[in-house]
Amino acid sequence: MTAQALIHFPKKAKRGEVIEIRTMISHVMETGFRRTQSGEPIPRNIITTFTCHYDGAEICRAQLFPAMTANPFLIFRTVATETGKLVFKWTGDNGFSAEETAAIEVE
Amino acid sequence: MEQAMRPLRGWTRRGVLRAGLAALPAGAALTLIVRPAEATPEEMRDAIKKVVGDATINRGRVKLDIPPLSENGNSVTCAVTVQSPMTAADHVKAIHLFNEKNPQPNVISVTLGPRAGLARIDTRIRLSDTQTVTAIAELSDGSFWSDSANVIVTLGACLEDNPT
Numbered sequence: 001m002t003a004q005a006l007i008h009f010p011k012k013a014k015r016g017e018v019i020e021i022r023t024m025i026s027h028v029m030e031t032g033f034r035r036t037q038s039g040e041p042i043p044r045n046i047i048t049t050f051t052c053h054y055d056g057a058e059i060c061r062a063q064l065f066p067a068m069t070a071n072p073f074l075i076f077r078t079v080a081t082e083t084g085k086l087v088f089k090w091t092g093d094n095g096f097s098a099e100e101t102a103a104i105e106v107e
Numbered sequence: 108m109e110q111a112m113r114p115l116r117g118w119t120r121r122g123v124l125r126a127g128l129a130a131l132p133a134g135a136a137l138t139l140i141v142r143p144a145e146a147t148p149e150e151m152r153d154a155i156k157k158v159v160g161d162a163t164i165n166r167g168r169v170k171l172d173i174p175p176l177s178e179n180g181n182s183v184t185c186a187v188t189v190q191s192p193m194t195a196a197d198h199v200k201a202i203h204l205f206n207e208k209n210p211q212p213n214v215i216s217v218t219l220g221p222r223a224g225l226a227r228i229d230t231r232i233r234l235s236d237t238q239t240v241t242a243i244a245e246l247s248d249g250s251f252w253s254d255s256a257n258v259i260v261t262l263g264a265c266l267e268d269n270p271t
Contacts, residue, residue, distance in 0.1 A: 018224035031233075033210045054222070061218040067209045067233050069182045074215075075229035079222055 003027055003098045007088060012105045013080035021052065021060075024073040025090055025098060031066035047072055047092035054104075055084035064092075080106045148239075151205050154212035155243060158203055159251050164243065169254040171242040180234040180264040189226035189244040189252065199226035201245040208238040209264075233264035 008022040025047070032044025050062040050072075060076045088100045155164070173185040189199045198221040204214035217228050226244070234240070241255045 031210070057222070059220065059222045063213075063216040065211055065213040065215060067206060067211060067214040069231040069233055073229075073231045074217070075227075076217065076219070077223050077225040077227060079224035081222070 003090070003096070005088065005090070005098055005100045007086075007100055007102055009086075009102070009104070011103070012107065015080060015106050017080045018077050019080050019104075020075060020077055021086070022073075022075045023050070023052075023088060024071055026071050027090075027092070027096070029064075029066065029068055029070045029072060033066065045093045045096075047090050047096060049089075049091045050074065051089045052076070052078075053087045053089075054078060055082060080104065082106055148207045151207040151212040151241065154205055155203075155241070158216070158243065158245070162249065162251050164251045164253045166253065168252040169242055169244045171240065171254040171256050173240055173256045173258055175257065176259045176261070177234065178261045180236070180260040180262060182231050183234050183258065183260075184229070184231050185240070186227065186229040187242040187244070187254075191226045191244075191246065193221050193224055193226055195221045196247070198247045199223075199244050200247055202226070202228055203243045203245070204230075204232065205241045205243070206232070206234060206238055207241075208236045209234065214240075234258060234260045235263045236260055 003026050005025040009019050013019050027047050028045060029047065030042055030045040032042070034042045036042060044066065046066055047064050050064065051058060052060040059078045062074060064072055083106045084104060086102050086104060090098045168190045170188045171185065173183065177183045187202050187204065189202065191197065191199045193199065199219050201216060201218045203216045205212050206214055214232050215230060219226060237259045239255050239257050241253055243251055243253045245251055
């Protein structure tokens with residue numbers, strides 16, 4: 001199952017402007033604390049790490065815990081410095097990995 | 108046989124009931140201690156200590172925006188804003204979120220830098236019960252700042268129907 005990621009930020013920005021980057025990815029974020037009706041524990045399955053690189057430099061890194069909602073959602077900011085690309089990466093339990101790339105144009 | 112049927116000396120029905128009632132709060136307190144899957148304010152303090160170490164945590168500079176009343180603990184929107192110029196010399200290095208009653212005290216830790224421009228994160232978290240949520244900001248000068256808010260949760264996370 002491939003996870004679907006939603007990324008939203010202004011595609012064009014002025015140099016030095018602080019832009020808002022909204023990210024959300026489809027994921028159950030199973031806490032590992034729940035049980036099935038027959039009483040068996042449901043193993044943990046969460047996204048543990050999120051990173052965002054802007055032209056290769058890390059601008060945001062997050063460590064996630066089971067207390068994050070399903071389909072984890074995070075908004076952060078960055079200064080628009082150069083025209084380039086943003087790479088978003090999520091990794092987690094059971095070898096979960098997802099990557100998205102988006103371009104930004106800076107005037 | 109006849110001996111056994113007689114009530115024990117000093118044990119009246121009324122007395123036994125009264126003793127049972129008196130023991131109830133003690134019993135209830137015991138079950139609370141034994142309950143495994145719930146963090147306590149102490150566990151939150153320990154988790155905070157892991158991040159902060161021996162540094163003192165100052166009040167102020169951080170603002171935790173979270174609704175005081177939440178109907179659904181499965182998704183509680185919250186925002187943490189830190190007052191900081193976000194320059195190379197003076198910026199927020201990380202923002203951490205903690206809770207006191209979920210099974211685990213950590214919620215999220217976000218590492219930022221001067222390139223963020225604005226020290227603010229917005230996210231959605233799960234809360235299992237009415238509790239206090241704490242945000243801690245780690246600054247580039249090594250100081251820590253925090254803000255806490257109490258959230259009343261009507262329907263806690265983890266209470267939804269179990270999957271079959």
